[in-house]
Amino acid sequence: MVVKGPGSGTLRKTHRGRRPPTRPEGEKPGLAARRTAARLLGAVVDAHTPLDALTDGEHGHPHFLALAPRDRALVRAILASALRHRRTIETLLQGYLERPLPAGAHALSHILHVGAAQILFLDVPDSAAVDLAVSHAAADPRAARFSRLVNAVLRRLARDRQKTLPRALAQTCDAPDWLAERLTAVYGAVQARAIMEAHRREPPVDFTVKTDPSLWAERLGGRVLANGSVRVERLPAPVPDLPGYAEGQWWVQDAAASLPARLLGDVTGRAVADLCAAPGGKTAQLALAGAQVTALDQSASRLARLNANLQRLGLAATLVESDLRRWRPERPFDAVLLDAPCSSTGTIRRHPDVAWTKTPEDIATMAQVQEQLLESALLLVRPGGPLVFSNCSLDPAEGEALVEALLARRQDVTLDPIQPGELPGAEDFIAPQGWLRTTPAGGGALADVDGFFAVRLRRLR
Known part of the structure; x- marks a missing residue:
């Protein structure tokens, strides 16, 4: 039963009904996903748009909705890595630039971050990450003149990552300055650093189960926590495809x-x-x-x-x-x-x-x-x-x-x-x-x- 009371909300506008964009004939496979990742990264860091709204399966960004499920998953993975490690990526990229990027070169920055996230943190061939980033830059009027720079920087990043990445991770806090300072003031330097380190890692998935946690831990491939929740470190399938979902035996919490x-x-x-x-x-x-x-x-x-x-x-x-x-x-x-x-x-x-x-x-x-x-x-x-x-x-x-x-x-x-x-x-x-x-x-x-x-x-x- 739903009862409306004072101050009732209204449904927000969505992208439903819009014709989704299509891939131009002859465009390289995978380029649309990278272009969408860069576009959404810009929406997050420049316009402060929540990522869940952009990647919602029904009401998300039209470029995201136009992608096949596999490419949507790739976009989510790229964005998660690019945001979890934003300061680390920024630090490494700056090390290969003779001078800072021009003021307002946001599109170029997002192309570089999307490419770097794949090279440093995802199981994507370096050649594919670099090639698609260069193609993306060349096709974007705002970044076309920097396509050779994109190629050079990302190739060097790929070549040096085994040496440079561990050092960058050790020396960098992957948080905006205000948040790092605030956490440090509240929790102290050691605890704040530990919290920010945790933010870099993909978390496990916890389930609240209706009955018999031990049974569902076995069926889901997890373990029972002290509070009775069931924890799975890595999901073997999307949540709706897991045993017990359709039967309503648990929920993610x-x-x-x-x-x-x-x-x-x-x-x-x-x-x-x-x-x-x-x-x-x-x-x-x-x-x-x-x-x-x-x-x-x-x-x-x-x-x-x-x-x-x-x-x-x-x-x-x-x-x-x-x-x-x-x-x-x-x-x-x-x-x-x-x-x-x-x-x-x-x-x-x-x-x-x-x-x-x-x-x-x-x-x-x-x-x-x-x-x-x-x-x-x-x-x-x-x-x-x-x-x-x-x-x-x-x-x-x-x-x-x-x-x-x-x-x-x-x-x-x-x-x-x-x-x-x-x-x-x-x-x-x-x-x-x-x-x-x-x-x-x-x-x-x-x-x-x-x-x-x-x-x-x-x-x-």
Whole structure:
């Protein structure tokens, strides 16, 4: 059931209905994929466009949608490598340039980065990567006069990579300066470096399973984590083709993302609100645990995705399309989970574009939004009931500092500290203050997870 409330969102415009571009007759195979990769890389780093939107299978960029599935996969791999290692690639390329690229030569820079990503990090023949980059440059009026430079630089990069790449990786932090400085200020130089090293690696895939984790670990080729999630280091097939997907036996959910819902305790038969709920992993957890879940989100398209996920899983919830800041239900809930929108810096391993699309200003803006959402969420929980606030940011402005400010100004709200035994495997992530802070560089029984913050609060009256 979907209920529209105040502030309901509207479906965003998409590229559906546009005629996709076609490959010109006689064009080299593979060139369209490289050209698309460079175009999308520019959209990410120059226009701060989220990569998921550009590579969405239904509503993505028209040049991406025009590609065959195999070429789409190659574009995604190129972009992931180019973004995860952007500073390293930049450093190596600069070493082969007698002078910096001309101001505004963005197209040329993106062509070089796409070629370098293949040479340094992907299983693509050097000759193919260089040849297609040169052809791309020669066909682009903005870069044509530099095609010989592209050829020379990428050939030298390929020739020297065994010597130069390890040194560049050791000396470079693959993050924008503002993010590296911010992580260092919060976590210290050693821990910040470890977090940024984790951002370079493709993460494993975690699954929350409905029954028998050991069985699904065997069937999926993974292992059971201390919290009950099943982890697979490398997927043997696309997610929809894996055993159990069609039958709704599991859903993809990072192990850290599975922790906040557990902080509500036993929710059997209780009325629970999952706020900002899409795409629905936590909604599914709560429904599976026996809660009467109301899942709220202001985006119609995201709610449609949540509904589809619940249908596949055979789980039920009441869906409400509304802006949390304006929504007032008839009665308060027994428990509330607010997994708030944030800068998403804790998910850079999975979404390397986040490092290059977000800014310090975005963090400040999101912290203000989270403060508003948290104040609104407190109105929805009955006195004495738990409210869990969480997000996938690594920045304390969106977590620890925000909660401390709330507790300082609200005498009717108290912190309910998380006890170590509540979250098996996550003991090392529980801070002395009683909240949860995971990082990709954390250790213990539940290592190699996304960055997450979670805290449990209670209204006194």
